Amino acid sequence: xxxxxxxxxxxxxxxxxxxxxxxxxxxxxxxxxxxxxxxxxxxxxxxxxxxxxxxxxxxxxxxxxxxxxxxxxxxxxxxxxxxxxxxxxxxxxxxxxxxxxxxxxxxxxxxxxxxxxxxxxxxxxxxxxxxxxxxxxxxxxxxxxxxxxxxxxxxxxxxxxxxxxxxxxxxxxxxxxxxxxxxxxxxxxxx
Amino acid sequence: xxxxxxxxxxxxxxxxxxxxxxxxxxxxxxxxxxxxxxxxxxxxxxxxxxxxxxxxxxxxxxxxxxxxxxxxxxxxxxxxxxxxxxxxxxxxxxxxxxxxxxxxxxxxxxxxxxxxxxxxxxx
Ligand SMILES: Nc1nc2c(ncn2[C@@H]2O[C@H](COP(=O)(O)OP(=O)(O)OP(=O)(O)O)[C@@H](O)[C@H]2O)c(=O)[nH]1
Ligand SMILES: [Mg+2]
Numbered sequence: 001x002x003x004x005x006x007x008x009x010x011x012x013x014x015x016x017x018x019x020x021x022x023x024x025x026x027x028x029x030x031x032x033x034x035x036x037x038x039x040x041x042x043x044x045x046x047x048x049x050x051x052x053x054x055x056x057x058x059x060x061x062x063x064x065x066x067x068x069x070x071x072x073x074x075x076x077x078x079x080x081x082x083x084x085x086x087x088x089x090x091x092x093x094x095x096x097x098x099x100x101x102x103x104x105x106x107x108x109x110x111x112x113x114x115x116x117x118x119x120x121x122x123x124x125x126x127x128x129x130x131x132x133x134x135x136x137x138x139x140x141x142x143x144x145x146x147x148x149x150x151x152x153x154x155x156x157x158x159x160x161x162x163x164x165x166x167x168x169x170x171x172x173x174x175x176x177x178x179x180x181x182x183x184x185x186x187x188x189x190x191x
Numbered sequence: 192x193x194x195x196x197x198x199x200x201x202x203x204x205x206x207x208x209x210x211x212x213x214x215x216x217x218x219x220x221x222x223x224x225x226x227x228x229x230x231x232x233x234x235x236x237x238x239x240x241x242x243x244x245x246x247x248x249x250x251x252x253x254x255x256x257x258x259x260x261x262x263x264x265x266x267x268x269x270x271x272x273x274x275x276x277x278x279x280x281x282x283x284x285x286x287x288x289x290x291x292x293x294x295x296x297x298x299x300x301x302x303x304x305x306x307x308x309x310x311x312x313x314x
Contacts, residue, residue, distance in 0.1 A: 009257045011292040012229040013299070013307065032314070040264035042271045064270070069228075069261050074310040081229050081259065101227060101295030169314075176311055184304040 010079045015179065016098045016129070017084045019108030020116025024136040024166035025084035026068050028108060031172040032082060033070025041066050042094065065094055080176075089119045099124070104179045105131040108166065112138060114152050121153060130183050132160040134175045158182075225282060226260045226275050230291040233257040237286070247286075250277060254287060 019025050030036070042065045065086070072080040085094050087107075099105070105124050109117045117133070124131045135149050150161040160178045164171045226232070234251045243251065246269075253266045264274045281287040299307070 009231045009233065009290045011294055012231070012259065013292075013294055014229050038262060038265040040261055040271060043273070067261075067271075069265075071259075071262070072311075072314065074307060078307065078310070079259075080307070080311075081261065083228065083261070098228070101229075103294070103298070173311060173314060177308060180304060180308050180311065183298065184301060184308065187298060187301050187304060 008076055010073075010077050013078070013080045014098070014102045015080060015082050015176065016095070016102050016105040017082055017108060018087050018095065018105060018120040018124075019084075019136075020087040020110055020113055023087065023108045023110040023113075023116065024138075025086075025108055028106070028134075028136075028164075028166035028172050028175075029068055029070040029082045029084045031166060031169045032072055032176065034073060035071055038070065039066065039068045065091060067094065087116055087120045092119075092123065095120065095123050099127050099129050102129055104183050105129050106175055106179060107131055107133045109133055109135050109149060109153065110138065111135060111149070114149065117153060121155060125156075130179070130186055132162065132175065132179045132182060134162060134164040134166075136166050137163055225289050225291065226278050227291055227295055228259065228261045228271070229295070230260050230289050231257040232260060232263055232278060232287050232289050235286050235288055243286075247277060247281060250274070250281065251286065257290075 017025050017028055067083060067085065069081055069083045072082070074080060083098050085091060085098055105120075107117050107120055107124065121131075121133070133149065133153060133155060135146060146161045146163055150159075153161075155161065160182055162175065162178055164175050166172060232254045233256065234254050249267050250263065250269075253263055258266070260271070260274065260278070263278075264271045267274065269277065278287060278289075282289060
């Protein structure tokens with residue numbers, strides 16, 4: 001692509017971070033991103049979603065969906081992008097686009113509103129996108145047990161569920177490591 | 192130039208939206224679908240300086256070096272849908288080149304995944 005060879009074009013990996021309103025998506029992406037969390041928007045028209053899917057935005061012909069993302073350069077030829085996307089079902093058209101070609105996903109669950117994660121979990125399961133559940137503990141204490149959350153969310157045995165603090169870079173790294181490890185296990189098992 | 196600097200110049204979100212839509216001739220879908228969110232786009236070395244619209248000029252300047260479609264949207268201030276239409280035109284005219292990682296179609300192999308794990312742990 002660049003015959004002069006001055007600017008090597010990296011290969012990219014995409015990770016989707018999905019969670020309910022205020023679950024900490026932007027915080028998580030920023031904690032790992034090497035650039036201040038980037039931001040763009042998609043204009044959603046009744047054409048880009050099925051009209052039936054408009055849910056809460058009925059009567060509006062267009063609405064703007066904010067999308068924040070971060071970049072992590074692993075080396076000159078490998079860059080990871082993290083995309084945060086809202087977990088409400090009316091944003092499913094964004095999930096479709098983001099899930100396409102994604103390495104995997106992080107479902108960011110908010111312990112105060114676990115039910116907000118049901119829809120995205122269903123979605124990733126149905127699309128066969130590998131995902132981990134990261135439980136963002138807002139009460140400051142890690143009093144929640146990952147296993148209780150697993151039961152509440154009814155995710156399969158093979159899906160990692162771990163506690164995290166989206167504000168802590170090390171904690172976010174742990175979440176991403178967990179996801180990539182899961183993908184590696186899938187790759188090795190031929191799944 | 193970033194979305195932030197266009198705000199400083201006093202463009203309202205609305206006026207910056209209307210022009211690109213008229214530029215795209217009302218099209219909301221590009222004529223081709225080469226541009227995923229993480230596709231890398233780079234301006235082609237220009238042989239003869241072609242006259243281009245200021246919006247296209249802006250896009251070309253942001254992708255003077257390879258940059259993802261998502262970052263290009265962020266830094267040019269265009270919504271993704273509009274940007275894709277404009278990029279498709281630039282691609283048709285040979286003014287940009289695009290590269291989409293093979294990992295969008297196929298999961299990286301185990302060796303790559305191990306490398307990725309190692310690098311993330313080192314961050
Ligand atoms: N205590 C605690 N607060 C957090 C944590 N993660 C995020 N927050 C705070 O929660 C608030 C919401 O976080 P955001 O990152 O904006 O959440 P979001 O999911 O991007 O929100 P929306 O995009 O509005 O849906 C912010 O004030 C964060 O500082 C966490 O792990 N623990
Ligand atoms: Mg946010």
